Amino acid sequence: MSEWDCDVAVVGVGGAGSAALYHAAKRGARAIGVDPNPPGHDRGSSHGDTRIIRLAYMEAPGYVPLLRRAFELWGALERESGRRLYTQTGLLQIGPADCHVLAGARRSAEEHGLELEQLDAAEVGRRFPPFRMQPGERAVFDPRAGFLAVEDGVRTHVAEAQRLGAELRQVGAVRWEVAGEGARVHLTDGTALRARRLILAPGGWAPTLLADLELPLTLLRKVLVWVPCADDAYLAERFPVFLCDSGAGVFYGFPRRGADPELKLAEHSGGAALAHPEALERGLLPGDAEPVLAYLARSLPGLERRVLRHAVCFYTQTPDEHFVLGAHPRHPQVALVAGLSGHGYKFAPVLGEVLAELALDGATRHEVGFLSPTRFA
Ligand SMILES: Cc1cc2nc3c(=O)[nH]c(=O)nc-3n(C[C@H](O)[C@H](O)[C@H](O)COP(=O)(O)OP(=O)(O)OC[C@H]3O[C@@H](n4cnc5c(N)ncnc54)[C@H](O)[C@@H]3O)c2cc1C
Structure with missing residues (x-):
């Protein structure tokens, strides 16, 4: 009998871990994923129906090659599974002329030769009538952007991984x-898993499972709200995902999905500090919805300002808001991802590919040095 239970163990099968399990299995490795929660659950950071995917990346141009690959891999996963995960709508970004939301997108577009339309208020009004621009605001439109079905994406990665022979516990x-050249994972049922290589993708539980690295991670509570919307002007065929620096905060939202008479919005900025994922308050607290409803009154005045339903989630933040991705600095048999800082889901398949490469080849073809786990040391 082999010394090992598997070639690759994946700890945490959420947004990133489900993709790592899939990519390890696709490479022919015997892969086992462990997660106390079922695929597509709502206890972590990968739930709430949808996530934005975009290409002219305001956070830093270094993400653009990873995004190009993520778009390819989401397409490949859709073809393989026969499931629709991505809806292209374009992304409308609005803000004061010099704000980060616009300047960051322009910088990535310039550096990587991406299409990014510059729109004035008249053009926004003509193409997307529900938006009311404020004096001094400018807009850009990223045509490649859209949204992803988030729980479905996790479940599809897991299902396709299982079809390729992976196991989920x-x-x-x-x-x-560390155990010799591999690793041993102790499980809550009292058993242990012996793995040649280990991938750690524990999301907001990283401070526990990656405690040895002392990563400066903090959790932020985030609230998503759905408001009533039966107007066809907000359907995904004619209404984009949007991201807006209003001065009071950065807000984003989605078009209506299918025939559902509702529209989802949230604030990207702000959020209360959270000590641990298990301490998350999931009810709607006083003050949770007001910033988003005030944004609606200002920029989408045609929508009813009433919360139909809500969901609560959390971001796992790094100080520079860039991801932590790479090999464990002391144990090359361990690859890890953490601190996705509220913008990681769109990257899930390329994160999975990077992690599988690090685990199976000891190196990755992707340029991820700027996300190194050692940069805070
Ligand atoms: C409200 C909100 C809006 C967002 N919007 C966007 C967006 O529009 N676009 C975008 O790209 N990103 C967005 N993000 C960020 C993105 O969703 C996250 O970065 C990403 O989904 C996190 O994935 P993860 O795999 O790190 O964490 P998770 O998906 O939470 O996965 C971690 C997993 O680890 C498991 N786990 C925990 N403890 C253990 C243990 N002891 N053993 C085994 N497993 C364990 C958990 O059960 C969980 O399944 C948003 C996030 C939130 C909260």
Whole structure:
């Protein structure tokens, strides 16, 4: 009998881990994923129907090659699974002329030769009548952007991984340790998993499972709200995803999905600090919805300012808001991802590909040095 239970163990099968499990299995590795929660659950950071995907990336131009690959891989996953995960709508970004939301997108577009339309208020009014621009605001339109079905994306990665021979165990990891050239993962059911290579993708639980790295991670509580909307002007065929620096905060939202008479919005800025994922308050607290409803009154006045339903989620932030992705600095048999800082889901398939390459080849073809786990040391 082999010394190992598997070639690759993946701890945390959420947004990033489900993709790592899939890519490890696709490479022919015997892969086992462990997670105490079922695929597509609402206890972590990968739930709430949809996530924005965009290309002219305001956070930093270095993400653009990863995004190009992410778009390819989402397309490949859709073809393989026969499921629709991505809806192209374009992204309208609005803000004061010099704000980061516009300047960051322009910088990525210039550096990478991306299409990014510059729109004035008249053009926005003609193409997207529900938006009311404020004096001094400018807009850009990223035509490649759209939204992803988030829970469905996690479930599809897991289902396709299982079709390729991967195994998923619904059990938590208590801790892990190096074992010879591999690793041993101790599980909450009292058993242990011996793996040649280990991938850690624990999302907001990274401070526990990656405690040895002392990463400066903090959690932020985030609230999503859905408001009533039966107007066809907001359907995805004619209404884009949007991201707006209003001065009071950065807000974003989605078009109506299918025939559902509702529209989802949230604030990207702000959020209360959270000590631990299990401490998350999931009810709607006083003050949770007001900033978003005030944004609606200002910029989308045709919508009713009433919360139909809500969801609560959290971001796992790094100080520079860039991801932590790479090999463990002391244990090359361990690859890890953490601190996706509220913008990681769109990258899930390329994160999975990077993690599988690091685990199976000891290196990745992708340029991820700027996300190194050692940069805070
Ligand atoms: C409200 C909100 C809006 C967002 N909007 C966008 C957006 O528009 N576009 C975008 O790209 N990104 C967005 N993000 C960010 C993105 O959703 C996250 O960065 C990403 O989904 C996080 O994935 P993850 O795999 O790191 O974490 P998770 O998906 O939370 O996965 C971590 C997994 O680890 C598991 N786990 C925990 N403890 C253990 C243990 N002991 N053993 C085994 N497994 C364990 C958990 O059960 C979980 O399944 C948003 C996030 C939020 C909260």
